[in-house]
Amino acid sequence: MEILETIGFDLGHGETAVAKAIVESIEPPQMLEINHKKNQITALGWHPQLGYLVGEQALIQAGVSQLVISFKQRPNNDPNYRKTICTFLATYYRQLQETRQIEGGENSYFYVGCPSGWSISDREAYQKLLIEAGIPQLNVVPESRAAFMQAKEAGKLEYEKLRSSVLIIDIGSSTTDFTLVKSLSEVPIDFGSNALGASLIDKAIFERTLANHEQSSLLEKVFLEYPHHQARCELACRKAKEDYFSNEQLYSDPQSFARGFESINEQIYFIPQVNKLMIEEILNQPLAELGQKSWLESFRHSVSEAKEKLEQLNIVPKFVLMTGGASRMKFTHLVCQEIFSEPETLLRPDPEPERCIALGLARVGRWDLRAAAFKQEVNELLDSQKLKQLIERHIPELIESLIKPLADGLLENAVRPGVKDWQQNKIRTLADLETSMKSRAENWLVGDRSLQIINKQCISWFNHKIQPDLAAVTDPICRKFQIPRSSLRFEDSIEPTFVNPELRIGDAILADTVGFIINVVIGGGTLASIITLILTGHLTWPIALVYGASVMAAGMELNRKTVQETIKTNLDIPSWIRSSFMSDRKIDDMCEQIKPELEKVLGEQLTANQQAFDKLIGKVEQGLQKALATKVQEAIILIQ
Missing domain, CATH: 3.30.420.40 (ATPase, nucleotide binding domain)
Known part of the structure; x- marks a missing residue:
């Protein structure tokens, strides 16, 4: 059921x-x-x-x-x-x-x-x-x-207090307990004095009233034979105590008393009464149950001990919550205020401790x-496949978002300066140019600027593609349990203090994605394909057309590939010809011509590397699972 x-x-x-x-x-x-x-x-x-x-x-x-x-x-x-x-x-x-x-x-x-x-x-x-x-x-x-x-x-308790540390002091009839709740933890760190209960005060009033009763010997016999009469008299003592602490100002006069009443029979009455002077005596008298310490002394010692234990943990509670019926006793507030002083710790007694x-x-x-x-x-x-399918569905859009900024970056930071150095005769052969461009490209790809570009695109992809689809499956869960939708989103919450900034996208997820992209471009053959495209289509073969006769060896006709390799590795073109063959304007034109081809190669290479992307999907899925699990631990405190 x-x-x-x-x-x-x-x-x-x-x-x-x-x-x-x-x-x-x-x-x-x-x-x-x-x-x-x-x-x-x-x-x-x-x-x-x-x-x-x-x-x-x-x-x-x-x-x-x-x-x-x-x-x-x-x-x-x-x-x-x-x-x-x-x-x-x-x-x-x-x-x-x-x-x-x-x-x-x-x-x-x-x-x-x-x-x-x-x-x-x-x-x-x-x-x-x-x-x-x-x-x-x-x-x-x-x-x-x-x-x-x-x-x-x-x-x-405000949300800020919920996230910090709260000390709960529960003063009951049989025990006084101290419990620390820290960082939303629902498993308190407990310590307390389990003999220090307010019923000891009732008992002291009972013993005082009995000792002063003119028929105390008879009452002792009645209580021994009829225990229910003693129980009623003890309740009368409790009522006298509660009346006193509910109206302390009324009973500061020595002639004014808070009273209880119990009738044993028509001739014998048990009437406990207390006022300020009597209560002070009772609170300061040694009690056997407390190792001959007084109730007040034991309470003060317990509160001090609680504070010392917290100090050993380097914890200063932001908030002290007092509860339990006996927390209505005003002197307990004064003791707690004295030991846990404001503004470091705020004291707040529960207005309805009995409920x-x-x-x-x-x-x-x-x-x-x-x-x-x-x-x-x-x-x-x-545990379902929804997260994996969601990520997989948007991988083509991630690739598309990276192609243009990567192509622009490679052109400006590897191709253009490399060709410029070759133009100015700082690089001897096209083979040297190939090595130089590869080195420049790799340095740029692992540099801060490249990381910023890829970071930006990955975050944009996550926020605009992954996050909306993810919200579509998490929002219904939040609605069902009547908590803010932001509780399971990687964005600002209605309650900003509940947002862990590290979970906006997740550093681990971002690092995996960026690292993956760089590895694919550098280590997956993409960079080599790009440089081959530039050298073959825009430098080596045009040079071969101009210098074709000079690269014939011993009358032997060379095939296309051999011509390209020979020119690339052996031909050191004079500097005055280089500046004419590849002027600054021609370098700019070449870069413009290369750009569409470069973007196409990047797209093809990234898309073709399906095995690597499967690993990326798995890593992003694991990262999302871990981040969501952390969000859940923070979100459950909002459930009512």
Whole structure:
């Protein structure tokens, strides 16, 4: 069955959110709802009559006898953990299907996030565990990749930033991860502190509230016997924390408090409360989970460590993207601004961190599928005979474009100066003239001026013949995947920063073509044919007609070829006769007369060298394939 939609499933330690993207559309993904909310507390409850409940319903439904919260962690073999994760995901999946928000089955592909600090083996184990929930198609990807994709496609990262280096700081409930995305690479370089999560702050508030509670001993017994009451109280602590960091200015007064509330029974209440002074104490108290470092100290150390690792790679990130629900805590922004200072690095917290990962996961899934299909279409083009046929079809036009400038260049740089030297008696015999013209021709052909001429003609041929036909087969691919046509063209792009100047025609392609032409003219007999044409038709035989009697040897009549060879190698015509026989005007006339013949010989010689042109076609085809493959790697970042 066809995959119609990608589902971004952000199973967080504190909250869970789900988004959906349509594969064949570039419209932004849509958030899905459970219990009429787009974000849910990560909670799983058991009700004797209603069965398993998730999110808010598990918290508020009367009669829930079992409740588990904040259960996301690195995969392990604990059967309770495995059962909780699978049941939670299966319940979510069932509710999304029942409310007809997803297609389900083979039509839906789930992308679930994990901390980017997890190893590949952790991801594989987590993916294997989640598949046990009964979801047919599921993939686990780093949450940092989702954050990057969401920022990219939501327009929060300019193209220049996308091509440079972006540091993603994902502050979650259970972990804080640092991920570098460089030069459009979709494979982050990961490092991070996997114990530094914002839930440690919730726990510290819980322990502080419990210690100060007038019935703390009784509460400890209740929590031990009824763990779901402790889970609710921990959530109350989390709500107090979130309220504080959402309205910090309100709670700077020592008499003002952000509060949570949980009723154990009609006589016992659990009311966590915090203000600025209390939060500062909590953030600076040593925590066993962090090796007796405080939360603030550990965060500052982790950000500094990330910067040091980047400096070791000689990287200064152009952009720091902060995401994760805990990135709303203002002090984290201040720490990051202090360590990564502007203007070298710009700091930008995600405006909706609680939805960023779910939306990004849905985008990652759609991008993966569309990018794979895009590369497959281009590969099919490269594997077909279309490129070869396209080049082969335009070879006669390349030959035609080269004939006139090559003929003009050879006349002006080899023929005319050679004959002029012979006229002025600087060259003794016509055989010497032949050697001189050949040397001059070869020197000119490998010189800068000749290379410029051939370069110009080859580039013009590529741009006006190859490129339009190539665009005719690549443009439909770009239209299908809704990216600029210039993405697979060798010309300026709508986004100039995405153009590699080396790929306008391709230095390798150009070098192969120019080298081929020179080799054919010099080494393929073309040059010898040209010089023979000039000497035989315009010098040797006319001289033989004038000096025929003087080249008879011992009364023996010479045949035409023998006369020509004898005159060419032996006859040293006096200088005063040379200037009369071949005046400057006659040299000009001769060059004009030779030009059509020269062009004809060049055309015939180049066209006749089919074997060499087959090699050229192969080289140009390989060059185009390589250049297109490089363009594809740059173009896929534009796919949505």
